[in-house]
Amino acid sequence: MTSTETVVRAKQSLATRIAARAGGVGMRIFLVVIALFWLTPTAGLLLSSLRDPAEADLSGWWQVFSHPSQLTVDGYDQLLNNEVVTDSLFTTVLITVPATALVVLIGALAGYAFACMDFPGRDWWFLLVVGLLVVPVQVALIPVSKLFGEIGIFQTTTGVILFHTAFGLPFAVFLLHNFFSEIPRELLEAARLDGAGELRLFFRVVLPLAGPAIASLAIFQFLWVWNDMLVALIFADSGDPPITVALQQQARQFSNNIDVLGPGAFVSMIIPLAVFFAFQKQFVSGVMAGAVK
Structure with missing residues (x-):
């Protein structure tokens, strides 16, 4: 050279x-x-919720940068005094937390069974579960409504939780099965030789390894249930609705009550955002693990 x-x-x-x-x-x-x-949009909603309703009707939220005196917390004060909205937030938590926990727990157990245990017809049963992913929610609204009506849980919090759990399980089983199937079989066999039963093997060995995947699943399920409106409109108690339905009812009853709708919409949005950012590292780890595998 x-x-x-x-x-x-x-x-x-x-x-x-x-x-x-x-x-x-x-x-x-x-x-x-x-x-x-x-x-x-998030910043715009926050600034709109901090403006006087009269000013919000006349100009856009960006006007606060030239007129910061428009900012006020009166809307949030009215929100805290609005029992319909505050009760709906509590109802939303009562729906979202159990629906997320049940999907994670049952999905993890089923995913482990399909990935790490041998039983007759395992692959066919798994294909059936995966096939349920293509079933739209709208198809089940009428038959499930009739079923819930017959057993007495139609338009109850329990009915909403069960509906979200049932429709969240196929994706949960599919996601966690793919993650569990990549765990080395030698590790599982070594634990079995040491005397570990299936439940102990699941909770002591498999579950800790699946932390990122479970965190990703929990975030997906939490966001879906929290932001849902279709299922809540049909299956929730109209006298005790979740936040999405409560805000819709407020808009229908009082078309100009931006002083409640703005703060309520921001609070409804900021909670799932906070959950996402709190678990973003686990979410990214789970997504990257699935991409590599």
Whole structure:
């Protein structure tokens, strides 16, 4: 290799490094812009909820940057004094937490059984469960309504929880089965040789390894149940609805009560956002683990 070729390669290497660094900086700027764009509606809703309703009817939320005196917490004070909205938040928690916990627990047990245990017809049963993923919620509304009416849980919190649990299980079983199937069989056999039963093996060995996947599933299920409105409209008690239905009822009864709708909508949105950001590391780990495997 001549000295001229060495200099050219050195220049190319330097140029490549500069381009790589520029590309990295450009990608970071691009991601920051996308994040700001994605958060703009959230910021707009927050500022709208902090404005006087009269001002909100006359101009956009961005006017607070030139007139910060428009900001007030009166809307949140009225929200806390609105029993319909505050009770609906409590009802939403009563629905979302059990529906998420049941899907995670039952889905994990079923996924473990399909992935790590041998029993007759295992693969056919798993295909049947996976096939339920394509069943739309709308198909089950009428028959499940009749069933819940016959057993006395129609338009109750229990009925909403059971409906969300049933429709969340196929995805949960599919996701966790794929994760559990990648656990080395040697590890499971070694635990069995040491005398561990299936339940002990599941809770002591398999479950700790599946933390990222379970966190991802819990986030998906939590967001779906919390933001649901269709199932809540049909199966929830109209006198004790979740937050999505309560806000819809407020908008229908009082078309201009932005002083309650704005803060209520922001509180309804910020809670699932807080849950997502609190578990984002586990969520990313679970997604990346599934991508690698």
